Amino acid sequence: MMRKLDQRGAAAMEFGLVIAPLFVLMFVIFDFGRYAITMQSLRNLASAAARQNMIQCYTPAVVAGTSPSTCTADYLTDTQKQDAAPFLYGAGLTPTMGTTAGATALTVTASLPAGSFSMIMPIWGSTLNTPSASTQIPF
Template sequence: MRKLDQRGIGAMEFCLVAAPLFILMFAIFDLGRYAITMQSLRTLANAGARTWMINDCFVNSVMSRTSPTCSGDPLPSTAEKKAVAPMLFAGGLSPTLNTTTGGSALTVTASEPSFSMLMPIWGTSLNNPSASTTIPF
C-alpha cells in the first residue's frame, strides 16, 4: 500500500477550527463591551438620580408633598458625566441623560444613542442601550 500524502493537513485543520474560534472570541469581546456599557449607563443614571435627590427641586417638593418639577439633564456638563462613567466616552461616544416625571415617580434615563454592536450576528437588538433609575415620591 502506498502512503497518502499528508502535507497541508495542519493548514486545513487550522482553517476548520480558526473560523469558529475567532467568531467566538470576537463575540465574547463584543458582549463584554456591551456589559461594560450597560453597567456604566446604570452608574450614570444612578448619579443623575442622586443629583436630583440632593438638588432643591426634589427635596423641597417632597417636603411640601407636591410633585417635583425636575426636568432636563441632572448632570449637564460633559466633565461631570466623564467623572461618573468614563468608559461611556470611549471611541468618541457621548451619552445622554434625561429626566421624566410621571405619576408618583421621577425617572432618570441614561442612554448611548450612537452605540452599536460590532458583530453582525446580534442584529440591531442590542444597539442604543439605555438604563433607568426611578425615584418614588
C-alpha cells in the same frame, strides 16, 4: 505491501477548520464585553444623575408626598458625567440624559443616540445598537 497515505496539508486543513469558529467566538465575546461595559456605564450615569436630582429637588414638600414634577432638569455638569461614566466619554460616545415625572416616581434615563454605538458582528442586527439605562426615584 501497503502504501503510506499522504498527510501533507492535513495540519493546514485542520487549522482552517478551527480558526473560523475561534475568530467568531472571539468577536462575540468582544462584542458582548463592550455592550456590558457600555450598559454598566449608562447605569452609573443614570444613578449619578438620580442622586444629583434628589439632592437638588427633594424638599420637605416632596418628602410629604407632593410630586416633584418640576424637577426634570439635568443637574449634572459635564465633568460629573465624565467622572460617572469615563468609558463612554473615553470612547467618544455622547450619552443623553432625560428625566420624566410619573405618578409615583421620577425616572432618570441615560441613553446613547441611535447610531452612536454599533456591534462589530452584524449577526445581532440593530437590536443592541441603542443601549439605555434608567433609575427610578420614588416619592
